[in-house]
Amino acid sequence: SSLKFEGRLIVQAQGDGPVRYVVADYDTEGHLRGYCRFDAEAVAAASTGFARPGAKTLLGQGVFVMTLDRGPDFERTQGITPIEGESLSLAAEHYFEQSEQVPTKVRLAVGSIQTDDRASWRAGGALIQLIAADDARGSTEEVWDRSRALFQTLADDELIDPTITPDRLLFRLFHEDGVRLENAVALRALCRCSPDRIKAVLASFGPEERADMVEQDGKIRVTCEYCASVYELAPEDVGAE
Structure with missing residues (x-):
């Protein structure tokens, strides 16, 4: 094959x-x-x-x-x-x-x-x-x-x-x-998502785009579309202060 x-x-x-x-x-x-x-x-x-x-x-x-x-x-x-x-x-x-x-x-x-x-x-x-x-x-x-x-x-x-x-x-x-x-x-x-992979994806966005992702409580949340896992990150973890 x-x-x-x-x-x-x-x-x-x-x-x-x-x-x-x-x-x-x-x-x-x-x-x-x-x-x-x-x-x-x-x-x-x-x-x-x-x-x-x-x-x-x-x-x-x-x-x-x-x-x-x-x-x-x-x-x-x-x-x-x-x-x-x-x-x-x-x-x-x-x-x-x-x-x-x-x-x-x-x-x-x-x-x-x-x-x-x-x-x-x-x-x-x-x-x-x-x-x-x-x-x-x-x-x-x-x-x-x-x-x-x-x-x-x-x-x-x-x-x-x-x-x-x-x-x-x-x-x-x-x-x-x-x-x-x-x-x-x-x-x-098995999903291959992980905090490190999520950070790598967010790093591909520009600083202004990452800043726009910060929610009212000061966190960035990303949901994996494959497994529905929710990742909660501090803006400073991805350079979005």
């Missing part, structure tokens, strides 16, 4: 619709955080008549952005494509086709399931990509066509069912071709 790397993957979609901005930030240690900015009333109005409104309906005209951050020793790489289709999976496929020139299929699902006498929300996804032909493999087009056809049979409930593990799901789809799994990485919600 073109996504094999060490570092962070940041996926964003932003537009002029009721949902203005949505982002997922993942690192290869399994840490994940996300954020969505939207107008609740506008979302409700746009959803009228839809069982599940799509990305184009909610995001409107906008862009899909993928950023790879391999750490301080590497330059960030970023690709931007217009939002295409009525799902983020189609937007992702369009991104790989236009920016990476790698044929890709993506399936995403989200839904509420009943576990232990309570309902909970789960999300799941799967991605396959064409491996280029070479002398060892020969042509891969026939395998790709068959894999795409099998991949299209994936149902949403298979992707979010906690009893269907990745190895079981892959075996269901591709048992005739053989399945090899890499070591699994457990996902954990």
Whole structure:
């Protein structure tokens, strides 16, 4: 996969619709955080008549952005494509086709399931990509066509069912071709915000802008949009006396 790397993957979609901005930030240690900015009333109005409104309906005209951050020793790489289709999976496929020139299929699902006498929300996804032909493999087009056809049979409930593990799901789809799994990485919600990071962000503003941030009680307060943590700082801590 073109996504094999060490570092962070940041996926964003932003537009002029009721949902203005949505982002997922993942690192290869399994840490994940996300954020969505939207107008609740506008979302409700746009959803009228839809069982599940799509990305184009909610995001409107906008862009899909993928950023790879391999750490301080590497330059960030970023690709931007217009939002295409009525799902983020189609937007992702369009991104790989236009920016990476790698044929890709993506399936995403989200839904509420009943576990232990309570309902909970789960999300799941799967991605396959064409491996280029070479002398060892020969042509891969026939395998790709068959894999795409099998991949299209994936149902949403298979992707979010906690009893269907990745190895079981892959075996269901591709048992005739053989399945090899890499070591699994457990996902954990974790925000990277900290007082030092907040101070660094505030330091990027000019002195007058920082002075305008001081509230009536003499404090500067910053809320992390990812985890809703509130940081309270003294003006002198960030040069806003």
